[in-house]
Each structure stands twice: as C-alpha cells, then as structure tokens.
Amino acid sequence: MAINKEDQLRIDVVRGAKAVFTKGLVEAGEGNVSVRHGKKEELFITPSFNQYETLKKDEIVHLNFEGTSISAGKLPSTEAKMHIEIYKTRPKVQSIIHTHSPFATMLSIVRKSIPVIMEEMYIFLGGSVDVSEFGEAHTLEIGEAALKALDTKNAALLANHGVIVCGKSLDHAIKFAELVEKLAKMYWGSLQIGTPYVISEKQLEPFEKLYESMFANYPRHLRKRIEK
Numbered sequence: 001m002a003i004n005k006e007d008q009l010r011i012d013v014v015r016g017a018k019a020v021f022t023k024g025l026v027e028a029g030e031g032n033v034s035v036r037h038g039k040k041e042e043l044f045i046t047p048s049f050n051q052y053e054t055l056k057k058d059e060i061v062h063l064n065f066e067g068t069s070i071s072a073g074k075l076p077s078t079e080a081k082m083h084i085e086i087y088k089t090r091p092k093v094q095s096i097i098h099t100h101s102p103f104a105t106m107l108s109i110v111r112k113s114i115p116v117i118m119e120e121m122y123i124f125l126g127g128s129v130d131v132s133e134f135g136e137a138h139t140l141e142i143g144e145a146a147l148k149a150l151d152t153k154n155a156a157l158l159a160n161h162g163v164i165v166c167g168k169s170l171d172h173a174i175k176f177a178e179l180v181e182k183l184a185k186m187y188w189g190s191l192q193i194g195t196p197y198v199i200s201e202k203q204l205e206p207f208e209k210l211y212e213s214m215f216a217n218y219p220r221h222l223r224k225r226i227e228k
C-alpha cells in the first residue's frame with residue numbers, strides 16, 4: 001500500500017530524530033527535528049518531552065505557521081516557534097534540527113564562535129558557526145536571534161543553549177548537526193594544545209561554488225559571499 005505524503009513526512013521526522021539520538025547529539029526530552037510540508041505553510045515536528053528511543057510516527061506533531069496543531073496527538077516541541085521563524089524567512093529550508101550536543105553547547109556557554117578551521121566547514125555550512133544573542137528558550141526572540149547568527153550559513157550556536165542547523169533536505173540537516181559537534185570538539189581540543197589556525201577567505205574561494213550550488217539555503221537578498 002502506498003504511503004501518503006503526510007505519513008511519509010512523519011516517518012522522515014522519526015528517522016531524523018533517531019539519527020541524531022543515535023549519534024549522541026541529543027538526550028531524551030531535549031532537542032527537536034522538523035520537516036516542511038512541501039509548499040504549504042505547515043511543518044511536522046517532534047513532540048514535547050520527546051522520547052527518542054520509542055518515538056513513533058503518530059507522535060509527530062503537524063503544525064501550521066501560526067503554531068496551531070492541525071492533527072490530534074501530542075503537544076508540539078516548545079521550540080517550534082524557532083523552527084517556524086526559520087521556515088518563514090528561508091523558503092529553501094526543508095528541514096531543521098536543534099540539538100544540545102555537548103561540545104557545541106560548551107562553546108555556546110562561553111559564547112565562542114567556531115571559526116573556519118576545516119575546508120569542509122565552508123563547503124557544508126558556508127563558513128564560521130557563530131553564537132547568537134541570548135534569547136529565552138521557547139520564544140519568538142530565540143528564532144530571530146538564530147536567524148541573525150545563521151546569516152548566509154547553515155548552522156549557528158544558540159547562546160547558553162545548543163545548536164541550530166537548517167538544510168535543503170533532512171539528510172543535509174542530519175549531516176550538519178553531526179558536523180557542528182565534530183568541529184566543536186576539534187576546535188575545543190585545538191584550544192587545549194595551542195592556538196588554532198583559521199583558514200583565510202582567500203583559501204576558501206575554490207569552495208564557494210560548491211557551497212552555493214549544493215548546500216546554501218539562505219534568501220538571495222543576503223548574498224554577500226567572498227569578494228573577488
């Protein structure tokens with residue numbers, strides 16, 4: 001029997017949630033995963049108090065961009081407002097993941113952005129991973145702060161809170177969430193043993209096209225990549 005579109009999106013959210021849980025980027029009850037509902041102003045998101053190990057598709061919450069639940073079931077994640085704000089502002093974004101992965105969160109607590117320390121960081125994320133202004137969790141404010149820190153990039157650290165990533169697909173978002181934690185760990189480790197060298201903008205030029213064509217999802221009016 002063919003699976004309908006909405007069921008498929010619920011299954012996708014469960015897959016994303018299990019992926020970030022398995023990779024150790026979230027623990028029970030924290031973080032959230034969502035996907036956009038095609039061209040509709042709607043999304044599917046993990047429920048509040050999400051139990052990743054036992055999560056089933058029928059627990060996934062279907063919301064519109066006003067934050068109203070469309071289907072019966074669990075309460076939406078309290079951080080849904082942040083997801084909605086990003087979907088509204090960045091039409092190309094198809095999936096958003098928020099984690100409290102430990103190394104990235106440590107950097108967010110000391111408000112340290114991750115500079116471009118590896119080329120892959122530029123290719124997948126579009127540059128440094130910057131820390132947002134502090135915003136109270138579960139508010140619209142945190143969404144606005146996240147968007148500002150994201151700028152033209154795909155990942156940001158939320159001050160004293162965690163990580164937000166957005167992608168043109170669920171698989172991109174999973175990859176980015178994993179990459180941010182790996183980079184945070186490497187940057188943290190490098191700071192323990194010396195002074196990390198940052199890759200210069202000139203050295204990143206060859207990778208600009210790759211980022212722009214494969215992974216970038218910011219609105220065109222923000223375009224201000226490396227000057228030639």
Ligand SMILES: [Zn+2]
Pocket residue numbers: 030031079098099100137161162
């Ligand atoms: Zn959170």
